[in-house]
Amino acid sequence: MTRPLAVFDIDGTLVDSRASIHRAACEAARDIGLPEPDYDRVRQIVGLSLDHAMAVLEPGLSPEDLARFIAGFRASFNRMYEAGHEEPLYPEAMATLRRLHRDGWRLALATGQNRRGVARNLAREGWADLFISSHCAEDGPGKPDPAMLHAAMAACDAEPESTVMIGDTAHDITMAINAGVLPLGVAWGFHTVEEQKAAGARHVAGTFGELCVVLDGFAARAPVSRVA
Template sequence: MRPLAVFDIDGTLVDSRASIFQAATEAARAVGLPDPPYDRVRQIVGLSLHEALRTLEPDLTDAELAEFVTAFQTSFRLMHEAGYEEPLYPGATELLQRLHRDGWRLALATGQSRRGLARNLARTGWAEMFISAHCAEDGPGKPDPAMLLAAMHACDARPEQTGMIGDTGHDIRMALAAGAAPLGVAWGFHTPDEILAAGARSVAQDFAELEAVLAAFAA
């Protein structure tokens, strides 16, 4: 049986840099906070939303944090209700299709909400390609290994058969905690140096290189 490839979504398959930054900015303005710099916002992507915004604004009370979270969710919802859809990175669909065709087990592990995960699973072909999909609302978020362990269980894969592909140190630390191969990509939210510092085995510069990394892992 072919290995299991577990993919993060934001910054790995889907280019959500603009939408996440916009939602964080609009939410901050809605609750009277200063506009957050992009360099701070990119660091929190991948965490569950509460944890992410708590990290972004650690001095908020619980009530203020709840208001901030609601404002972020509202901004994001209105963006998509207006018809916006984050683009896939060039090459993402083709790689997923080839892996699926070649018998790889595929799963998703994301810091998104169930609503966001469902929106992505509605993309053409995704529901058929992924055996399982897991999000932060299912339990502890990244870097806790819970969702990756759930993916391995659902796909009947052992840790040594599993590669976790992501663009942040949160993905890498989750992979290491679960005993899976930590495989980074360079085109998302964290820099290659940040991903390597978290313990990544490699950082692919494009999808062609990622495909080669996965082929070597399978071998």
């Protein structure tokens, strides 16, 4: 029985967190007296582990100021969540996940979020029943290191040739290539189609429907794998 594995990124792929991530970066910058970064700078670091991302965003900070910058980013998100904020799913995201699950796909998550953020997302209605495993930057090396994908394949009893990584950034694409799995991008997140293709994306889908067509083709060609 063919049971391919689809590993999904969260931010910018399933969840529209563009506004909240930019807001948190701006509030964290103001807290330490820096100018607010524009969205184009912020979008480039999404997907990296938080410590790495903030160091890339403001590379000239002292270790003390970097620690304050990171803490300010976390505090901004905590304030948003305490006020009841929840990032919306992209239209058709949930229907696509349910359809893949119904068709026999194994599903996992690989994200630059911390474990707390993953838990918040897994608390969304229906999510805990869909994903076999979840992997984040707190578990070990972050993107583009292949560690999360190696862990996902181990947890889901999958091989690289039957696994696809679906994300919206060059970091996702590079991680997939480093792990030897099929790198697929989506056009509605943080990095442009051109940036993802330059990183080596085999295909960048413009809609969830288009993504499903590509995944159907992959499943039809995937080698027979063990039943999880």
